Amino acid sequence: MGTYDAAAIARYFRWRVGTLAWRVLQILWWLGTFVLGLQMDQWFGREEQNRPRRAIQLRQVLTNLGPTFIKVGQALSTRPDLVRQDFLDELTKLQDQLPPFPTVKAMAIVEAELNYSPEEIFSNLSALPVAAASLGQVYRGRLFTGEEVAVKVQRPYLRPVLCRDLYLMRWAARWLGNFLPLNLGHDLTLIVDEFGTKLFEEIDYLNEGRNAERFAANFKDDPTVKVPVIYWPYCSQRVLTLEWIDGCKLTDTVSLKEDDLDPDRLIEIGVTAGLRQLLEFGFFHADPHPGNLFALADGRMAYIDFGMMDQLDQVTKETLVDAVVHLINQDFDSLGRDFVKLGFLTPETDLGPIIPALQRVLGSALGSKVGDFNFKTVTDQFSELMYEYPFRVPAKFALIIRSLVTQEGLALSLNPNFKIINVAYPYVARRLLVGETPALRQRLLEVLFQDGQLQWQRLENMLAIAQGDTGFDLLPTAGMGIRYLMSEEGMHLRQMIVLALTEDDRLHTQEVQRLWSLVKDDITLDRVLGVAWGALTSYSLERAEQLVPVVGDLRQVLKS
Secondary structure, eight states, rough: OOSOOOOHHHHHHHTOHHHHHHHHHHHHHHHHHHHHHHHHHTTOOHHHHHHHHHHHHHHHHHHHOHHHHHHHHHHTTOOTTTTHHHHHHTTTTTOOOOOOOOHHHHHHHHHHSSOOOOHHHHHEOOSOEEEEOOOEEEEEETTTTTTEEEEEEEEEEEEEEEHHHHHHHHHHHHHTTTTTTTHHHHTTTHHHHHHHHHEEEEEOHHHHHHHHHHHHHHTOOTTTEOOOOOOOOOOOEEEEEEEEEOOTTTTTTHHHHHTTTOOHHHHHHHHHHHHHHIISEEEESSSOOOEEEEEEETTTTEOOOSSEEEEOOHHHHHHHHHHHHHHTOOHHHHHHHHHHTTTTTTTOOTTTTHHHHHHHHTTTTTTTGGGOOOOOHHHHHHHHHHHSSSOOOOHHHHHHHHHHHHHHHHHHHHTTTTOOHHHHHHHHHHHHOOOOSHHHHHHHHHHHTTEEOOOOOHHHHHHHHHHOOOTTTTHHHHHHHHHTTSSSSHHHHHHHHHHHHGGGOOOOHHHHHHHHHHHHHSSOOOHHHHHHHHHHHHHHHHHHHHHHHHHHHHHHHHOO
């Protein structure tokens, strides 16, 4: 079986009671001790006191139950619609590690899968695995042609183990769904199927190899990102041979310092690459934890392990941007409709009581303290809504949340003062200006204009964010903005800006001067006008010459 098929799994296991009985006892023992502990806390009034202890116990129970349940724990760590917030933080610490299985078995799998003994394929291969995880383990080797490689070998009998556990989970979900609240139980079986589908994709190493090559093609022109080469003659569904990445983990601050690598630069590379995956390519790495990201001696960042990936279509990307724009605009009626479009709410959901809740919980997310915005805060706040209202997190967005929160947490471990908005804002601004579709660029107008009026305070806030990023040069982005402004597509924006500058029969010199005061200490007036003139002349020399008087007037306004 190459892909997850719940019906086929059910047909195989339905009458194999003996095969299932021992596993059921194991699961009942470990989960039973956890549930009994919760019940005793309730009986003796120690729920609050023992809550941290129970969260740790849950993580340990899932680890003891093996590969499937470790993956369950990782998946649950991104599902605030299923798990209370006090357990989420502990589940995010769940380590994807198990003791290695014997190398003799690993080499037997290599020979069975590739039809050659390891000695015939590799001139050298480590006697012990260099890393062991829940689904497989990795050896370091060298091909006879000289390339140094990592050989990833899947655990023996992994697929039958996963099928057995998924069958039991699906049976339990179907039974428990009848007793849980609507927002938890109405699609519990579907959630198990989503999990099974992604898990089967992850254990197909040929699929992982294809994902790696697609990822590499997306970043082929980016000199800051490294993706290992796949050696296809030595790959199968259970064995993956890829280029060895000689680097250090991003959390290894000692090695970073020894290699004279700048943590802030690595953070910028990681965040920008993550945003490009979501907003540009729509194909993203869903598991960028420290074990899957390496810093190379030349300053590049290397991604490994492409088993957990997902794809966003153009409509979903644009709807996601819509939701961000509506959050910025505090337009919670539209934000509620966005959640329906994205699948967080069903079409028949009554948005009446949900809209005020959205405003209450998310209203301050991008408020006066916009520079302190972080994804973890927003997801923690949003989890309150998940538990009170019929929200669910679609599988794609569970992976997106996992990706964003993991990357941000990694960045904060390198620099506790890191503000993701300072890297994200310049990139998103550029994407809005040069997006691949007019519909994407239209979102810029929705941010800056409301009811036909320019939102001066909102523009000031955006500039304040950009100005707060010491590594961000505003002028190149401004140049792109001017080129867009002078294009045929930007005609409507030109008209709106002219009206905004002269609304109420007055020239808004005070507002312009306030905007200028935000950036004047970092840039010179002559440089501003030089960039503006270059942007204008690159589009139309004749049109630019017509604006010479306007540029002169602007100089006087800014100097006054």
